[in-house]
C-alpha cells in the first residue's frame with residue numbers, strides 16, 4: 001500500500017479560465033492511491049464536475065480512508081462499538097472446510113456441530129445455536145417459541161441497546177406479542193404469575209432482558225431468574241454481554257471485582273433459565289455473532305424455524321468462534337485478546353507508558369464499553385500529549401484512535417497490544433514535530 005494520508009494541499013480554484021483536464025489523465029495522476037482504477041475515475045469525474053479538479057486527490061484519499069483496515073485502539077474502551085467491539089485475531093487462507101461434512105461418516109454433517117457445540121460445553125448448556133448477532137438470537141427464539149402468542153416481560157426491561165435493538169420492536173418482528181408486567185422500577189415474580197394465569201396458553205414464554213447499558217437505582221425490585229424458573233413456561237434470559245461463567249476459570253487472577261453483578265451464561269442456566277442469548281463480540285471476546293444456549297429441545301425448535309436459515313453464520317464466523325470456545329475450554333484467557341487486555345496489571349501498563357519515551361505518563365480509567373457495564377471503570381495507564389491530535393493520528397496508514405480530555409490527547413495502553421507500543425511511540429513522536437498541517441494555522 002502506498003497511500004498518502006497527509007492532507008492534500010488545498011489550493012483555491014483558479015479564477016482564470018482553464019480547460020478541465022481529461023478525467024482519465026486526472027485519474028492516472030492518482031495512481032499512487034491504492035484504489036481500483038474505476039474508483040479513481042469516479043473521484044476525478046466528481047472533482048471535474050464540481051469545477052475543482054484539484055480536489056480529486058482529496059476525494060480519492062477519502063474513499064481510500066473509508067475502507068476497512070486495522071487500527072490501534074488507544075481509547076481504553078475495550079469493547080469499542082465503532083472499532084468492532086472485541087479485538088479479533090482470526091484469518092483464514094483460501095481453503096475448503098468440513099463446514100457441513102461429517103469426517104467420520106463421510107455423510108452430510110451440521111455446521112452447528114462445531115463451534116456451537118463447544119460453546120454449549122463451555123457454559124454447561126445441553127445445546128447451542130449460532131446466528132448473526134444477539135438481536136437475531138432474541139428474534140429467532142421468540143419466533144420459534146412464541147410466534148402468534150404472548151411473551152411476558154417486565155416493564156423495567158423493555159430496553160433499547162445500542163444500535164437500535166429495542167425489545168418491543170424485535171418482539172413485534174418475531175411475530176410474538178408483548179405482555180408487559182410490573183412497573184419501570186419494580187416488578188415481582190407475582191406479576192409474571194398473574195399474567196400467566198390470566199393469559200393461559202397464550203402466554204408462551206417468559207423473557208428476562210439484562211439492563212446491559214444502563215442501571216435503575218434506588219427503589220427497585222426485579223425477580224431473580226430462579227424465581228421466574230418456578231413458573232411453568234419456558235424462561236428465556238437475554239444476558240447480552242456473553243460472560244460465560246461468573247467464576248472466570250480462564251483467568252489466573254480469578255474474576256475481576258467489576259464483573260460482580262454481570263449475569264453469566266452458566267449461572268443463569270443453573271438458576272433455571274431454559275435458554276440464554278448473548279453476543280459473540282462483547283465479554284465473550286469473539287467475532288460478531290449471537291448465541292442461543294440451553295435446553296436441547298428448545299434449541300432444536302429454534303434451528304427448525306425458517307428464520308434460522310436466514311440468520312446462520314458462515315465458516316469465517318464459526319471458525320473464529322471455535323477458536324474462542326477452545327480457548328475457554330483450555331482455561332486459557334490469554335488466548336482471547338479481550339481477556340488478555342483485561343488481565344494486564346496496571347503496573348505493567350505504567351512501565352510500558354514510561355518506556356514509550358514520548359508524552360507524559362498518566363494514570364487513566366479504561367471502560368468495558370460495547371453497551372456493557374455502564375458504570376464500570378478499570379484502572380489503567382497511558383500517555384498524554386498536550387493538544388487535540390486525534391485527526392492526525394486517525395490519518396496514519398494504521399490509524400491510532402485516541403481520546404481527548406481537557407485538551408490533552410490521551411492514549412490508554414490497556415487496549416493497545418504491547419507489540420504495538422513502538423508504533424504508538426512513533427505516532428506520538430510524529431505529532432510532537434511540526435509538519436505541513438501546522439502551516440495552515
Ligand SMILES: *Cc1c(COP(=O)(O)O)cnc(C)c1O
Pocket residue numbers: 133134135136161163165209210211212213238239240241278279280289290371
Ligand atoms: C448487546 C445486547 C443485545 C444486542 O446484541 P447484538 O449482538 O449487538 O445484536 C441484545 N440484548 C442485550 C441484553 C445486549 O446487551
